[in-house]
Amino acid sequence: MNDDELVRQFLKSSTHLPADEGFSQRVMSRLPRRPISPACITTLEIITFTIGIAILLAHVDLLQVFCNASTYMLQTFAYLRYTDITISPIYIVAALVALTVWGGNKIRTSI
């Protein structure tokens, strides 16, 4: 038997560890809460956005009110009250997308 085998045999002669059923329980009880994964947040964003759009489209009046209110706010903030700028619903949808992405990022950075 060479030196290498002698040492290996010696070291492995007592390496069996008895199964410790309590070990995994102790580990599991100490685990911290996991943050929501980015994939889950993206899914939540898509669901929220879809529901939001569905509600808006189902209530055309509400969409109209929302468009008017947005136009007024934009005009006010941009000092465009006296121009004849009109807001197409596509801009509202784009604003919703931007708002959802921004909100998602805020959630992601806050957790």
Place this chain on the structure above:
Amino acid sequence: MPLLPDIALISQVLMFGNRRAFDSLVRKYQAPVRRLLLTLTAGDKALSDDLAQETFIKAYTALESYKNHSNFATWLYRIAYNVFYDYIRSRKETCLMDEVIDEVETAHGQELSDSSITADINEAMRLLRPEERTCVTLHLMEDLPIDKIVEITGMPSGTIKSHVARGRSKLVRYLKNNGYER
């Protein structure tokens, strides 16, 4: 839970926060991680158990950073190695690790050794420097190839080989002096 490949269990933890999947990983890898830390701490069961728990908790919180380039066991060994050296550093006695271990052993008394062979292994391990002990344990006890030990410890392969050679010759001397050679 049926036996799933590691990557499937890891995906379940990451995507769905499935704690049972992580429990399966703990059960699968607890023995090698505990054995490594038990040897590195020269047989201190209580300390090695704490460090092993710390290893799995760190693995859980850092699971996103696991890339499937190396196998999960190697990744866990690297965490265990870092947890052990963090513990030594936290005692501010890095260069006097053997003294730390001796101190802990004195405190725990008889519970440290189960049998005379275990006691002999622990005694022999205390003759090695920490780096030698790490390399000898990973290479000769866990049968890991040198390139895996490079991944775990970050040491160059030449350094690892010389630590193994020095550690082995110290152990051979110990064995010959204690009548293990036939």
